[in-house]
Amino acid sequence: MAETPLQMTIRLYRKLKRRGHKVRTWSDYFEGKHPLLFASPEFSTQTGDLFDGFSDNWCRTIVHATAERLRPLAFRLADGSIDKAAGRAWKRSGCHVEANLALLEALISGRSYALVWKPDGVHTEITFEKSTTAIVEYVPGRRRLRAAGLKVWTDHDLEFATLFTPTMVYRWQRPRRDGGQWTGRTAGLSRGQPSHIPNPLRVVPLVELPNLVRLGASPVSELAPVIPLQNSINALWVHAMTASDERALPARVVLGMDRPVREIIDPDTGEVVGEEDEPLAKFRSDRLLWLERQGASIAEFSAADLRGFLDLITQAVEHVAAQTRTPAIYLNKKLINIPESAVSADESGLVAKAYEKQDHFGAGLQEVMRLEALAAGEPDRAESLSMGSVVWRDPHFRTEVQYADSLVKLKGIGVPDEALWERIPGVTHDEIERWKRMRTDQAAAILGGDLAALYGPKPTEGEQGSAEPVPEVA
Template identity: 70%
Template sequence: MAETPLQMTERLYGKLQRRRPNAEKWSRAYEGDRPLLFVSPEFSTQTGGLFDEFSDNWCAVVPDATVERLMPLGFRLEDGSIDKDAGKAWRRSECDVEIGLALLEALITGRSYALVWNNSSGVEITFQHASGAIVEYVPGRRRLRKAGLMTWKDHDTEFATLFTPTMVYRWQRPTREGGRWTGRTAGLSRGEPSHIPNPLGVVPLVELPNRSRLHGKPRSEIATVLPLQDAVNTLWAHLMTASDGLALPARAVLGMDRPVREILDPETGEVVGEEDLPLDKFRSDRLLWLEKQGAQIAEFSAANLDNYLRVIAVAVEHIAAQTRTPPSYLAGKLVNVSPDGFAASEAGLIAKVSEMHRHFGSALREVMRLEALAQGEARRAESLALGSVVWRDPQFRSDAQYSDALVKLKSIGVPDEALWERIPGVTPDEIERWKTMRTDAAGAILGGNVAELFGPKPGSSEDDDQADDDASEEPFVGAA
């Protein structure tokens, strides 16, 4: 029996609900919101909630170091030319800003989503969080989307939109317990039905997965960091606890009774007992009288906190190795590192980001293909599907290094346009402007403006007039 649209909506919504706790877990870890783990019950009892707000957060450093090198600059068609229309649509939807947020969420939670839709103001591209969207694929077809669901809440009403290749089903329900999905009523006053045909003919919701496998779910970049992150937090808690009580040498009085004071009866004034004196006063005043013969002071050495720091340093090194994050991001310092050594330290991150260019690039090509379809340009959509994404160079170099590399490439005949594309942050629009400026400069030389650039041509009338003026001038007579 075929599944109804409402049944599909409820099934995908249930699947999305099961995913949400995991997405929230990674999001909280990125924010540094982690409980203190790997500690004994006795330690927890002793410290209480002292370290609840503390986190030496490496879970943010790893995805941040990656996403800052994931910057798409433009889209190429099948013939290798830049698609200017795609670039305009990209900026019109402010994707040049939003894509950084979408890719960061994909690195944190394992996936994010892009929606392409043609509304009253034109084609719009928006990005969705993993907790509010889900895509289902045709069994056995990892890239062919069967359906997509988007959900959101507004006050006491929850909304859902189910996308299929043929129809778009729009639902709503009250957020109270047991509320059932019904057709959306928000647009009925404007004559809009609850469910409408899908003009694109494909599911317009595209998944941006991170590190997908042939058999397995997309993976968060924080997955390998989190166990070591918890261990580092625990080590810091132990270190700070030790520094509070054991960082200074401890002194003890040997061979002397504990200081006491007498307890007097308030009515008779007679001694009825004694009690120990609190030692806080002695500690604060740093004074003590030894009145018993044979009493002496003993000193115990302070705890060596370097052991904690060495273990923490090793844990951070493991984070760097497992996530291919350069030590410069984690250690925070560089001392006498040569350019070649620095480049070698970033080789792992560059390789990882270059691999992500392929996977995220495939999803972004599909997004722009849908944008072209929404514009009614099927031929451009097909060309975009076979094209590529122009990414910023993921390797950071100094201006001198870039200049030296470009000069060497120029010497072997690499065209100017190809060299310009290698300059970090240069967009296809800027390259087009440079080409126009170069053409205008060449036209000024070849278009009859030689006189303005190099002076009058020999034998011209302007040259003759200048010669007459020179002859009329009185010759210079030097000193005798």
């Protein structure tokens, strides 16, 4: 029997909720909320909650090292030209900011989503969703053909869900309390508007942006290989701090002498009724001690050497760098007397990983802009976008001198100015268009004989007449 839209909604909703535990764990580690693991029960009993909330958080550094090298700038059509309409739609929806957050979320949670829709029926809007609020299902045997998509959210005492299929959009709601039944949506809809409507795009408008590592495998967080090492680093630090607190200073001990005692006097009779141990805290604070027994002496225990802990922590951090292809300079910041070639070699693994991520995420972003073109009623542009590519910021981080040297050499072998400008970090295609107009204006001024226009505005007639005459030289 075929699955009904309501049954599909319930099934996808349950699948989405099952995913939530793992996503929350990855998110907590990114935020530095780490449980203290790899410590013995005896250690936990002694320290109690002393180290609750402590973490030496390398997870955030690992994720940001990749995320900061993923910056989509524009979209090319099949003929290699920049799609200006896609650029306007991208900026109109705030994607130049939101997309960076979506890619960061995908690196943390394994995936994020983009939704292309016309909420008012007129203007196309692109929004990005977390992996805990959206899910996409694919046609069996087809890894890229979307069969359905579900988006959920809450508002006060109601929970909402929208199921997207290629032909219909089903809109549901239910009370949050006691897990009520899903019914057709009425909240937020005008009177007489149906809960379920046809899908004008004729395709599922929810697109997954997966952080892939294997063919056919589920998307996974960048933090998956880091978490065990992060736990070991935290455990080593708390052991080092505990040892530092107890044994960081030399300890002295008195040998051959009884423990100091003091008499207990009855306050009523004034007679000595016993004796008790003298608190040693006073001797520590006064730094005074009387050795009255013959043969008494003082010995000393050396302070604990904590370098073993620090060496282990350094080794664990190096393992984090190796397993995530993160440059060592990101983690230890030792840049003294290191040549530029060595820095570039150290970053080569991260740069290669960034290129891989650009391919994976780029396919999803191309599909998003293809849907935007379909929603705008431009099927030819949509087809051209599907055969085009995403323009990304160069994942190499170089100095201005290195970039200038590289661009001059490329210019020397005949690379056009526009292609060189695109290689400058942070330069948008709007700026490139402005530079083209400025170059055209300069050429027109030269051909027109107006060389002064190249150096700024000329003075007006009034300003020329008010100039004081130059005195004649006798």
